[in-house]
Amino acid sequence: MLSPAAAAPTRPSLLGRFAHLPRETRDTLFLLVVVAWVILPQVAHLPVWASVLAAAVLVWRGWLALNGRPLPGRWWLVGLLLVTLAATWATHRTLLGRDAGVTLVVMLLALKTMELRARRDALVIFFLGFFAMLTNFFYSQSLPVAAAMLVALLGLLTALVNAHRPVGQPSLRESAWVAGKMALAGAPVMIALFVFFPRFAPLWGIPSDALTGRSGLSSSMQVGNVAELALDEGIAMRIKFDGAPPPQRELYFRGPVLTRFDGRNWTSRGGGDGFDAALAPGPADLQVSGEPIRYEVTLEPSNRPWLLTLDVAGAPLQLPANRHARMTADMQWLTYRPITDLLRYRAESHPQFRYGLTGWDQRPRRDFSADLQLPNGFNPRTLALADELRQSTGGDPDAVVRASLERLRTGGYTYTLEPGVYGQHTADEFWFDTKQGFCEHISSAFVVLLRAAGVPARIVTGFQGGEMNSVDGYWTVRNADAHAWTEVWFEGRGWVRIDPTGSVMPGRIGQYQRLRAPDGAIAGAIGTLSPTLLAQLRATWEAVNNRWNQSVLNYTQSRQFDLLKNLGFESPSWQDLARIIAGLLAAAALGGFAWARWERSQHDPWLRLLARARRRLDEAGIDTPPQAPPRALVQRVSQSALPPELRQQLTDWLLALERLRYAPAAAGSASLATLQRDFQRMAWPRQR
Structure with a gap:
C-alpha cells in the first residue's frame, strides 16, 4: 500500500505549467515578459506614473491571457491613450524631445499589447519593442545596459520567429535557437559596419548632471549646506601612464579655479562653467622644469567643458579631430562644448612648475583684488584672527601660512563626512566652533583667513589620488576622489599649491586613506x-x-583611420571608408547568393521537380493542393480540359515520377534526368 506522501500527485513545476498552456496564452505571456524586460532599464528615467501605468497594463494583459478573458474595447484604449498624452504633457510640458518621446514610446508599447489579436498586431509590437530597446542607449551606453539589450534583442527575435510558425505548438526553445542563429549570421555584418562605417558625432542623448549632493566636481562650491556627504564611487576618469606613475602625493588633477566668494558660494572668476574663461589666454609666464609625465586620459561624460590634467599641462593636449581646447589664465584646460560622451586624450605634464610671477612691484602690475576679495558682514571672528596673525608675523605671507597650517595641525580639527549644517559665518564656525568638515570646509576657511590677513589666495578644485587597477594597469580616479585645495601667491615664486587638508588628515594626501562610505x-x-x-x-x-x-x-574617427593605416592606406579618407563598405556589402551579397544557391541544391531534387509540375498545372488552370501526391494529380489531370495527348503524357509522367520515388528498383523506372527532359518536351497549350 502506498504511503500518503507517495500517493499524493506531483505538482508540476512552473516551467512545466507554462509549457502546457494553450499556444496563444503561452506566446502572449512570453511576449509580455520580453516587453517588460525592454522597459525595465527605463524605470529610472521615466516618470513614476508612466512606470506604474505600464506595469499595470502589462499585468492586466497577462491576467486576461491566463483567464481567457476578452480584450478591452476600443474606448478603454482611447481613454488610456488620452490619459498618457495628458500626463506626458503635464510632466514634460511638451510631447517632443528625448524624455517626452521615450515616455510616449514606452507607453504606446505597453498599450499596444491590449490590441494583440492577430499576427499583424504582434508585428507592430515587435518593431515598437526594437525601437524602445534602442532608446535605452539615450541614457546609458554602459556594458550592463548593452548586455541587457542583447538579451532583449534575442527575446524579440524569438517572439518574431515564433509568430512566423503558426501551425502546431512549436517550443520556444526551438524558436530561440533559430533566433540565435539569425543573430550569429548577422554578427559579421554588424561588426564590419561598426569598424568601417564613418564615425559621426554621438547619436545618443546627453547624460543628466547629477552631481548635486554627492561627492564629485562642480562649477561652484557651496559651503555649509550639506550635512552629510555621500561618497560617489563612480569612475570619473582612467589614466594610463606611459611609464611608472608619479607618487600619489603628486596626483593633483586640476579642475575649476574658484576666486569669487559671497559668504556661502565660491565661483570661478568668470562666474559660470568656464566658457567665458576659455577666451582668455593661458599664462604667459609659465615655467616648467624636470622630466615630463606622459599619459592618456579616458574621461567619463560629465556634461561639463573641463579637461582634467595633472598639474601642470603646459603643452597642447592631443584630442580627437572634432575637439578643440585651450588653457585659461588659471591653468585650467577647457573644451568649447560640454563632454557628453566618453573622451580620450593624451597630455604631458610637469610636476615642477612656476607661474604668476608678475607682482605689485613689476610692470605690468598684477591686479590681486579678486584674490583678496571678501564679502562684508561675514566671519567677524576669522577677520579678528587674521589681524592677530598679521600683527604677530609682521604680515609676512610665509609666516601667515605657516601659522595657519600649524593651527590646523594642533587645534583639534578633524576631517569628516558628517560636518553638520553650517550657519551664516562658515569660516567662523569651522575655526572656532565645530572644528570639523571635509576638504571644502577646510579650504574655504583657510582662504578666508589668508585673504583677511592680506595674502592673495584662491581655491582649486579637481581630483587628488586614485588607485591602480591590478588587472589592466589603469589608474582609476573616482568621483569620491574629488578634492579642493588652495593656491597662495608669494612674491618671487608666483602661485604655490598648499593643501590645508593634509594638515588635518595627512593620510588623505599621498597614502589614499580617504574616508569611505560603509559597505552594504x-x-x-x-x-x-x-x-x-x-x-x-x-x-x-x-x-x-x-x-x-x-x-x-571610444572607437573614434582617429582610431578608425589608424586601422586603415595598418591595412595599408597611406592617407585614409572618407572615400577609402566608402570603398571598403561598398566592397564588404558586395562580398556579403555574393556570399548570400552563393549560400542560397548551395542551399537550394541541397533540397530534394524530386520534390523540386514535383513542385515545378504543380506550378505548370496551376498555370494551365488545374487546382493542385501543395500536399497532393503524384497519383492525386493524375486524377485532376484526367478531369481537366487539356488535350487528350497531353493528358496521357502527363498521366504516364506523373506515374513514372511516383515509381521513381517509391519503387526505384521496379522494371522500367526512368531516371530523374529523363523525367526532367520529358517534362520540358511536353507541348503545353498557349495561355490566353
Missing part, C-alpha cells in the same frame, strides 16, 4: 569572508568595463 550587507559579508575578494572582483569588473569603453564606446 552583501559587500560586508564578502569582505568578512575574504578581505581581498571584494576588491579583486571590483578590479576585474572595472577592467572589463574599461575594455568595453576603450574598444567600443
Whole structure:
C-alpha cells in the first residue's frame, strides 16, 4: 500500500505549467515578459506614473491571457491613450524631445499589447519593442545596459520567429535557437559596419548632471549646506601612464579655479562653467622644469567643458579631430562644448612648475583684488584672527601660512563626512566652533583667513589620488576622489599649491586613506569572508568595463583611420571608408547568393521537380493542393480540359515520377534526368 506522501500527485513545476498552456496564452505571456524586460532599464528615467501605468497594463494583459478573458474595447484604449498624452504633457510640458518621446514610446508599447489579436498586431509590437530597446542607449551606453539589450534583442527575435510558425505548438526553445542563429549570421555584418562605417558625432542623448549632493566636481562650491556627504564611487576618469606613475602625493588633477566668494558660494572668476574663461589666454609666464609625465586620459561624460590634467599641462593636449581646447589664465584646460560622451586624450605634464610671477612691484602690475576679495558682514571672528596673525608675523605671507597650517595641525580639527549644517559665518564656525568638515570646509576657511590677513589666495578644485587597477594597469580616479585645495601667491615664486587638508588628515594626501562610505550587507559579508575578494572582483569588473569603453564606446574617427593605416592606406579618407563598405556589402551579397544557391541544391531534387509540375498545372488552370501526391494529380489531370495527348503524357509522367520515388528498383523506372527532359518536351497549350 502506498504511503500518503507517495500517493499524493506531483505538482508540476512552473516551467512545466507554462509549457502546457494553450499556444496563444503561452506566446502572449512570453511576449509580455520580453516587453517588460525592454522597459525595465527605463524605470529610472521615466516618470513614476508612466512606470506604474505600464506595469499595470502589462499585468492586466497577462491576467486576461491566463483567464481567457476578452480584450478591452476600443474606448478603454482611447481613454488610456488620452490619459498618457495628458500626463506626458503635464510632466514634460511638451510631447517632443528625448524624455517626452521615450515616455510616449514606452507607453504606446505597453498599450499596444491590449490590441494583440492577430499576427499583424504582434508585428507592430515587435518593431515598437526594437525601437524602445534602442532608446535605452539615450541614457546609458554602459556594458550592463548593452548586455541587457542583447538579451532583449534575442527575446524579440524569438517572439518574431515564433509568430512566423503558426501551425502546431512549436517550443520556444526551438524558436530561440533559430533566433540565435539569425543573430550569429548577422554578427559579421554588424561588426564590419561598426569598424568601417564613418564615425559621426554621438547619436545618443546627453547624460543628466547629477552631481548635486554627492561627492564629485562642480562649477561652484557651496559651503555649509550639506550635512552629510555621500561618497560617489563612480569612475570619473582612467589614466594610463606611459611609464611608472608619479607618487600619489603628486596626483593633483586640476579642475575649476574658484576666486569669487559671497559668504556661502565660491565661483570661478568668470562666474559660470568656464566658457567665458576659455577666451582668455593661458599664462604667459609659465615655467616648467624636470622630466615630463606622459599619459592618456579616458574621461567619463560629465556634461561639463573641463579637461582634467595633472598639474601642470603646459603643452597642447592631443584630442580627437572634432575637439578643440585651450588653457585659461588659471591653468585650467577647457573644451568649447560640454563632454557628453566618453573622451580620450593624451597630455604631458610637469610636476615642477612656476607661474604668476608678475607682482605689485613689476610692470605690468598684477591686479590681486579678486584674490583678496571678501564679502562684508561675514566671519567677524576669522577677520579678528587674521589681524592677530598679521600683527604677530609682521604680515609676512610665509609666516601667515605657516601659522595657519600649524593651527590646523594642533587645534583639534578633524576631517569628516558628517560636518553638520553650517550657519551664516562658515569660516567662523569651522575655526572656532565645530572644528570639523571635509576638504571644502577646510579650504574655504583657510582662504578666508589668508585673504583677511592680506595674502592673495584662491581655491582649486579637481581630483587628488586614485588607485591602480591590478588587472589592466589603469589608474582609476573616482568621483569620491574629488578634492579642493588652495593656491597662495608669494612674491618671487608666483602661485604655490598648499593643501590645508593634509594638515588635518595627512593620510588623505599621498597614502589614499580617504574616508569611505560603509559597505552594504552583501559587500560586508564578502569582505568578512575574504578581505581581498571584494576588491579583486571590483578590479576585474572595472577592467572589463574599461575594455568595453576603450574598444567600443571610444572607437573614434582617429582610431578608425589608424586601422586603415595598418591595412595599408597611406592617407585614409572618407572615400577609402566608402570603398571598403561598398566592397564588404558586395562580398556579403555574393556570399548570400552563393549560400542560397548551395542551399537550394541541397533540397530534394524530386520534390523540386514535383513542385515545378504543380506550378505548370496551376498555370494551365488545374487546382493542385501543395500536399497532393503524384497519383492525386493524375486524377485532376484526367478531369481537366487539356488535350487528350497531353493528358496521357502527363498521366504516364506523373506515374513514372511516383515509381521513381517509391519503387526505384521496379522494371522500367526512368531516371530523374529523363523525367526532367520529358517534362520540358511536353507541348503545353498557349495561355490566353
